Amino acid sequence: MPKNSETKQGYIFNIPLIIVVAIFIVVPVVGTIITSFFRDVSFLPEKFIGLENYKRLFSDTHFWQSFEFTILFVLISVLLEIFLGTIFALVLNENIPGKGLLRVVILIPWAIPIAISARAWELIYNFEYGLFNYIIIQLGLSSSPFNWLGSSTGAFFSIVISDVWKTTPFITIILLAGLSTIPADLYKQAKIDGTNFIKRFFYITLPLLRPVLIVALLFRTIDAIRIFDLIYVLTGGGPGGSTTSVSLYAFKYYLSGDFGYGSAISVLIFLLASALAILYMKFGRLTEEFK
Amino acid sequence: MNEERLKQIFLITGGIVLTAFCLLPFLWMIIISLGKNPDFLSGQTSFGFTFNNYTAIFTSSSVHLLDYLKNSLIVSTIAAILATIIASLSAYAITRLKFPGRILIPLLLLGFSMFPQISLLGYLFKMLSELGWINTYASLIFPYVTLALPLALWIMLSHFSRLSKELDNAALIDGAGRLKILSKIILPISLPGLFSAFILSFIFSFNEFLFALMFTIDYKARTIPVGIALFEGLYGQIPWGYIMAAAVIAVLPIIMVIALFQKYIMQGLTEGAIKG
Numbered sequence: 001m002p003k004n005s006e007t008k009q010g011y012i013f014n015i016p017l018i019i020v021v022a023i024f025i026v027v028p029v030v031g032t033i034i035t036s037f038f039r040d041v042s043f044l045p046e047k048f049i050g051l052e053n054y055k056r057l058f059s060d061t062h063f064w065q066s067f068e069f070t071i072l073f074v075l076i077s078v079l080l081e082i083f084l085g086t087i088f089a090l091v092l093n094e095n096i097p098g099k100g101l102l103r104v105v106i107l108i109p110w111a112i113p114i115a116i117s118a119r120a121w122e123l124i125y126n127f128e129y130g131l132f133n134y135i136i137i138q139l140g141l142s143s144s145p146f147n148w149l150g151s152s153t154g155a156f157f158s159i160v161i162s163d164v165w166k167t168t169p170f171i172t173i174i175l176l177a178g179l180s181t182i183p184a185d186l187y188k189q190a191k192i193d194g195t196n197f198i199k200r201f202f203y204i205t206l207p208l209l210r211p212v213l214i215v216a217l218l219f220r221t222i223d224a225i226r227i228f229d230l231i232y233v234l235t236g237g238g239p240g241g242s243t244t245s246v247s248l249y250a251f252k253y254y255l256s257g258d259f260g261y262g263s264a265i266s267v268l269i270f271l272l273a274s275a276l277a278i279l280y281m282k283f284g285r286l287t288e289e290f291k
Numbered sequence: 292m293n294e295e296r297l298k299q300i301f302l303i304t305g306g307i308v309l310t311a312f313c314l315l316p317f318l319w320m321i322i323i324s325l326g327k328n329p330d331f332l333s334g335q336t337s338f339g340f341t342f343n344n345y346t347a348i349f350t351s352s353s354v355h356l357l358d359y360l361k362n363s364l365i366v367s368t369i370a371a372i373l374a375t376i377i378a379s380l381s382a383y384a385i386t387r388l389k390f391p392g393r394i395l396i397p398l399l400l401l402g403f404s405m406f407p408q409i410s411l412l413g414y415l416f417k418m419l420s421e422l423g424w425i426n427t428y429a430s431l432i433f434p435y436v437t438l439a440l441p442l443a444l445w446i447m448l449s450h451f452s453r454l455s456k457e458l459d460n461a462a463l464i465d466g467a468g469r470l471k472i473l474s475k476i477i478l479p480i481s482l483p484g485l486f487s488a489f490i491l492s493f494i495f496s497f498n499e500f501l502f503a504l505m506f507t508i509d510y511k512a513r514t515i516p517v518g519i520a521l522f523e524g525l526y527g528q529i530p531w532g533y534i535m536a537a538a539v540i541a542v543l544p545i546i547m548v549i550a551l552f553q554k555y556i557m558q559g560l561t562e563g564a565i566k567g
């Protein structure tokens with residue numbers, strides 16, 4: 001086939017993808033960036049105000065509170081998820097009874113909409129008749145119930161626990177795929193040499209799993225930075241705004257009709273995620289070079 | 292203690308903890324949905340086994356939970372079909388035809404998939420309002436297609452690149468067009484890949500929350516995650532029994548899908564994530 005028609009056909013096959021992506025991703029992102037330089041509030045005429053929205057952002061203590069919360073949330077939950085995900089992947093990688101069933105079970109938290117499971121968590125954390133407080137009291141761990149959703153510490157850990165529940169399976173699945181690429185011969189040889197399984201983990205599994213671990217880590221970080229659904233349903237950002245994530249903060253401005261300021265916040269989140277994404281691509285290539 | 296035993300203990304404990312951890316909120320949903328008193332743990336009331344919560348949400352017309360579920364199923368199915376078709380077309384061209392930019396498309400799409408949804412939300416809302424699409428299926432279907440496309444494309448790419456190009460060449464010599472080759476030869480032998488892409492796109496769409504929250508107003512287009520999240524009841528007291536019964540009904544289709552197609556989901560996820 002002549003080269004020219006191949007080029008033409010290549011583009012024709014990609015037209016649907018390019019149109020959908022251009023209209024529903026590229027235009028909105030560019031639009032958001034432009035809007036962030038405008039005063040764009042309901043009932044007032046639009047007006048170009050340059051960097052005013054960004055100046056306001058930098059002196060907005062509520063924004064920085066939400067920023068701090070988001071960073072702290074990302075750090076703690078992602079590290080916990082990687083830790084638990086590694087253990088779960090090691091368990092699922094072995095020949096244990098009920099392995100097929102376990103693989104279905106582990107997909108459940110990931111596959112159920114978090115907005116729905118958050119309602120079940122809400123009930124589990126309930127102060128008066130929640131399951132967690134019932135267990136705490138019955139086991140005698142404390143004489144009084146813990147205020148899970150009504151205190152800022154409690155709300156923070158409630159969100160972390162539910163998020164760990166939701167996303168550990170995803171990490172487990174990725175790590176499981178990583179584990180399956182490690183040749184079984186390595187373990188056999190190490191076994192013959194008399195090393196125990198803890199040593200085998202630290203000297204064989206962990207180093208070989210490192211590239212996949214880094215990918216999972218960055219992937220999850222980018223995802224966790226934009227957390228919205230779980231918090232919206234579980235705490236609504238409270239108590240006292242202590243669990244408001246940056247996405248939720250921007251959303252509240254959109255909802256109140258202040259699109260200019262909401263867009264400025266969104267652009268900042270966008271830049272943060274992009275920086276991480278670039279890091280991710282770089283590491284992606286690095287892992288290629290390791291091979 | 293000898294090593295094998297230590298390992299056995301580690302594995303069995305891990306398996307039990309894992310199962311309990313994953314199932315807890317789901318089991319709690321089922322338990323509360325089957326009781327008369329969701330506050331029975333306080334000791335003031337008894338559990339009171341009943342199916343009333345289920346009959347109530349199926350018979351009460353003001354609750355609209357079945358409408359939400361119907362909307363979710365329609366929107367997610369259409370979005371998943373569109374995403375799978377669009378991804379197949381692109382993946383075929385990228386793996387079979389030489390044209391400038393063929394490497395760039397999947398990479399750009401991967402980059403776009405990392406854009407936070409919030410950075411699209413405000414402007415997309417304005418665009419959809421102008422179009423008069425707010426509170427319609429279309430306001431969700433198209434954004435969902437873009438959410439699902441990156442993973443769908445990577446899955447199809449990895450399937451198509453494994454197929455020999457001889458298949459195409461033989462058909463080309465016989466005078467078949469590219470579109471015909473794709474639909475008559477390539478797609479029929481790529482059913483597992485198509486299936487993975489479809490199921491994952493469906494789950495992504497079914498789970499989406501932020502767009503559905505912002506772009507829908509009532510039962511005409513509102514999806515089940517938003518419906519359940521915003522369900523508060525009329526008289527102040529949160530009707531937990533109803534909510535949990537609705538939640539069980541909403542997640543049952545998803546759980547059935549993963550129980551039946553666990554292999555495809557795992558495969559699709561790892562293909563998308565490891566290579567991506």
